[in-house]
Structures are given as structure tokens and as C-alpha cells.
Amino acid sequence: MFPSASLFAFTLLAVAYGQQVGTNTAETHPPLTWQQCTTSGCTAQSASVVLDSNWRWTHTTDGFTNCYTGNTWDASLCPDGDTCAANCALDGADYQGTYGITTSDDALTLKFVTTGANKNVGSRVYLMAAGSESEYQIFNPLNQEFTFDVDVSGLPCGLNGALYFVEMSADGGMSAYPTNKAGAQYGTGYCDAQCPRDIKFIDGTANVDGWAPSDSDPNAGTGNMGTCCNEMDIWEANSISSAVTPHACTVEGQTACTGDDCSAPGSTGGVCDQSGCDFNSFRMGDTSFYGPGMTVDTGSTFTVVTQFVTADNTSTGALSAIRRLYVQNGEVIQQSMSQIDGVTPTNEITADFCTEQKAAFGDTDTFTQKGGMDGMGAAFSRGMVLVMSIWDDHEAQMLWLDSDYPLDKDASEPGVARGTCSTDSGAPTDVESASANAQVVFSNIRFGDIGSTFDSSAAARRK
Numbered sequence: 354m355f356p357s358a359s360l361f362a363f364t365l366l367a368v369a370y371g372q373q374v375g376t377n378t379a380e381t382h383p384p385l386t387w388q389q390c391t392t393s394g395c396t397a398q399s400a401s402v403v404l405d406s407n408w409r410w411t412h413t414t415d416g417f418t419n420c421y422t423g424n425t426w427d428a429s430l431c432p433d434g435d436t437c438a439a440n441c442a443l444d445g446a447d448y449q450g451t452y453g454i455t456t457s458d459d460a461l462t463l464k465f466v467t468t469g470a471n472k473n474v475g476s477r478v479y480l481m482a483a484g485s486e487s488e489y490q491i492f493n494p495l496n497q498e499f500t501f502d503v504d505v506s507g508l509p510c511g512l513n514g515a516l517y518f519v520e521m522s523a524d525g526g527m528s529a530y531p532t533n534k535a536g537a538q539y540g541t542g543y544c545d546a547q548c549p550r551d552i553k554f555i556d557g558t559a560n561v562d563g564w565a566p567s568d569s570d571p572n573a574g575t576g577n578m579g580t581c582c583n584e585m586d587i588w589e590a591n592s593i594s595s596a597v598t599p600h601a602c603t604v605e606g607q608t609a610c611t612g613d614d615c616s617a618p619g620s621t622g623g624v625c626d627q628s629g630c631d632f633n634s635f636r637m638g639d640t641s642f643y644g645p646g647m648t649v650d651t652g653s654t655f656t657v658v659t660q661f662v663t664a665d666n667t668s669t670g671a672l673s674a675i676r677r678l679y680v681q682n683g684e685v686i687q688q689s690m691s692q693i694d695g696v697t698p699t700n701e702i703t704a705d706f707c708t709e710q711k712a713a714f715g716d717t718d719t720f721t722q723k724g725g726m727d728g729m730g731a732a733f734s735r736g737m738v739l740v741m742s743i744w745d746d747h748e749a750q751m752l753w754l755d756s757d758y759p760l761d762k763d764a765s766e767p768g769v770a771r772g773t774c775s776t777d778s779g780a781p782t783d784v785e786s787a788s789a790n791a792q793v794v795f796s797n798i799r800f801g802d803i804g805s806t807f808d809s810s811a812a813a814r815r816k
């Protein structure tokens with residue numbers, strides 16, 4: 354995600370396991386069915402989703418005193434990270450009542466603002482392995498395709514309903530860091546290519562050192578520690594704009610960083626590529642492809658297909674292309690073609706596309722520097738966890754997705770215009786009040802052999 358994936362509000366209810374486990378509320382993972390497909394058919398997987406630990410009530414192991422309130426750690430319970438992790442517990446979640454998360458068969462709905470005992474903003478969930486309460490599902494997308502249906506009609510400017518892969522540990526880091534007693538069951542172990550520093554527990558310790566409450570977010574802050582890993586953004590979108598974006602890192606698996614050694618936007622420092630190699634149709638010059646009433650009509654549900662093509666058409670080959678197509682109203686719609694001077698016309702992400710696009714837009718090519726397509730493919734072969742989230746953006750108002758960005762460049766310069774949203778849209782205070790009822794629905798997730806997850810013979814092919 355770009356520029357920051359760390360945008361949420363935590364509720365402050367009382368429940369419990371920091372890195373221990375609390376028992377005020379039973380942790381019941383909402384069930385979610387998905388399909389594993391081969392060329393001979395699909396098989397239903399009875400799985401579930403789990404809420405990320407950062408959203409959970411963090412309280413004393415032996416009672417219900419908050420370890421973390423608003424955006425501040427309790428100084429006596431949390432004088433340092435290790436003491437805090439021993440003293441504090443993460444509790445179970447009331448998924449619907451507190452966080453606005455519901456599932457029905459194969460559909461997941463994430464609501465934006467939920468006002469229960471406290472106000473909750475956004476959420477992030479992970480897909481558990483079928484039949485497991487303690488391990489995330491691990492995907493190797495090489496020579497496979499990932500398909501889902503999405504309804505973005507309830508996502509205005511400034512919001513992001515995201516579906517992506519990150520290279521988290523299957524157990525949330527529990528075996529590598531034994532002071533983490535909560536594990537994947539409580540949604541621990543998050544990492545991404547922004548190396549987010551707003552994560553409260555990393556590697557079995559609390560991110561207490563250097564914690565600075567956010568100026569703008571009453572529920573978030575940043576500590577000295579960040580948590581980095583390879584990230585494949587299959588889908589970052591609202592009803593106005595969408596992007597598909599690989600982000601490579603030089604590290605394998607979830608890896609903690611400290612202070613300035615964590616990545617910074619546009620910087621060649623750190624271990625991860627924060628900007629990514631994005632394909633956003635609008636930014637690539639086709640301004641009538643994606644949106645309300647457009648070729649892909651965001652006014653109603655559609656299917657998103659993403660193919661991870663390898664050089665030798667095997668699951669051990671090098672990642673050579675990331676292809677996107679859509680299906681809507683029975684019609685297969687190919688991704689729009691790039692119309693940018695200096696970029697060879699294409700509608701897929703390849704190593705050449707990335708270097709040409711970065712040059713055409715005058716962007717630093719941190720994607721290639723941090724490993725590029727080869728690095729992304731290597732991460733795939735080690736295995737990726739599926740994330741789904743809804744969020745707003747305290748750093749950049751989501752302008753990088755749906756408006757003109759950065760603001761100090763003229764919108765007519767190549768790569769600046771990304772969507773039709775106003776440059777003053779997307780401020781969290783505005784969207785959290787005006788669009789509190791926003792939501793995204795992800796459904797009918799299918800994964801498997803290329804061509805096996807959707808009807809490619811759909812009568813009318815387009816483009």
C-alpha cells in the first residue's frame with residue numbers, strides 16, 4: 354500500500370492475551386468459504402477470517418485495565434516492550450458489533466465506521482487456513498490466478514477497499530518469537546512493504562520505545578520498530594480508481610526494522626519498495642475505463658481476475674507478468690492498455706513495463722532496486738497470506754489512488770493524475786463523518802490454475 358498501510362482506529366473496549374491472550378470476549382472467527390480450482394473444477398474450502406491484533410482491546414492479563422488507551426501506552430504496565438508484552442493481553446473481537454465485519458457464505462463485508470460502545474474506523478482481516486484456528490492460509494500465486502467479486506459502489510473518494518498478499522508467517526510469528534502467545538488466532542504478525550511503525554506488537558515485544566502518538570489519528574501512533582515484508586497489492590480501489598501493485602523487499606519473510614532503517618516514501622533506503630510498480634488505468638492514460646458507468650462499471654458488482662504468469666508456465670518459474678482482466682455482466686473485459694509516451698503499449702505488469710513507467714513518470718525505480726519481479730516471485734514461492742481491509746489515509750488522503758499526486762506537481766505532467774477525485778477530498782475527518790456508512794464487499798474468492806477460476810468463454814469479449 355502507499356504511502357501508508359497503517360491507518361485505523363482502535364476501539365478501547367476491555368478484553369485480553371498483548372502478546373498474551375485475553376478471555377473477556379471469546380474469539381470466534383467469522384466463517385468464509387472460498388474455492389480452490391484446477392482445470393478439472395473447483396473445491397469449496399471452509400475457512401474463516403481473523404481481525405488484525407492492532408484493532409483489539411489490549412489490557413492487563415489479570416484484569417481489565419487498558420495497556421493502551423487512545424494512542425498512548427500505559428507507562429506503568431508498559432515501561433518497555435518486553436515487560437509490556439508480558440503484562441498485556443489481546444482480547445477476542447465482537448466482529449460485527451465493534452468492528453462492522455460480517456460474513457455470509459462466500460461474502461465478506463467490511464464497514465467503514467462502526468459506532469458501538471466506541472467508534473471504530475476501518476479494519477483489516479486475514480484468511481485463515483481451512484479448518485484451522487491458528488494458522489493463516491498460505492498461497493503460492495506463481496502460475497496461478499486469483500479471482501474475486503467486489504462491490505465498490507459504496508466506496509467514495511478517499512476510501513480504499515484493499516485485497517492483497519503479504520509475506521507474513523503462517524503462525525503470526527508465534528514459533529519464531531515465543532513471547533507472542535497470541536499468534537495467528539488473534540491476528541498477529543502483520544507486515545508490508547511500507548514497513549509500518551504503527552504496529553503495537555512486533556516480534557513478541559511491544560513497540561513502546563519511541564512511541565509517538567499521531568497528530569491526526571486519535572487511535573494511532575508510531576514506535577521505533579517497523580515490520581517489513583514483500584507485498585502484492587492485487588486490489589486497492591474505490592468506486593473512482595483502482596490499482597494493482599507489486600512491492601518488492603530485499604528481506605525474506607516478516608522482518609523487523611528500526612527507525613530510519615525502515616523504508617521511507619520515495620527513498621532508496623530501507624529494505625522495501627514503498628512506491629511499488631502500479632497499474633492504475635487512469636494513471637496509465639485511459640480515463641474512461643474504470644468508474645461509474647464506464648467500461649468496468651463500478652456501480653455494480655464485477656469480477657476481478659489476476660494472473661501471475663511465469664516464464665516457463667510452471668509454479669517454479671520466474672514471475673514474468675501480472676495480468677488483469679475483469680468479468681461483468683457475462684462479458685470478459687481486458688485491462689486497459691497503457692497510453693503513456695515512453696511506455697510500450699501493454700496492459701500487463703512486467704519488468705520492462707516497470708522500468709519504462711518509472712522513467713516516463715520521473716519516479717525513482719525502487720521496485721527494480723528492491724528486487725523487482727524476481728523478488729516478488731521469490732516471495733510468492735515462499736508463500737503469501739491474504740489480507741482484506743478498508744481504510745482511510747491520514748498521510749495523503751488517498752490522493753495517490755484517486756486524485757492528483759503529488760500536489761507539488763502539475764496535474765498535466767505524466768503520472769500525476771490518477772483519478773477524478775478532488776485534491777481536497779479524502780481527509781479522514783471528512784470521510785469519517787460524511788461517509789461513515791461506506792463499505793466494501795468481497796465475495797466468491799477463487800484461486801487456482803490459470804483459466805480455471807472464471808468463464809473465459811464468456812460470449813462477448815471486449816477490447
Ligand SMILES: *[C@@H]1O[C@H](CO)[C@@H](O)[C@H](O)[C@H]1NC(C)=O
Nearest residue numbers: 662663664665666667670803
Ligand atoms: C506458456 O504458455 C503460453 C500461453 O499458453 C504460451 O504462449 C507460451 O509459449 C508458453 N511458454 C512456454 C515457455 O512454454
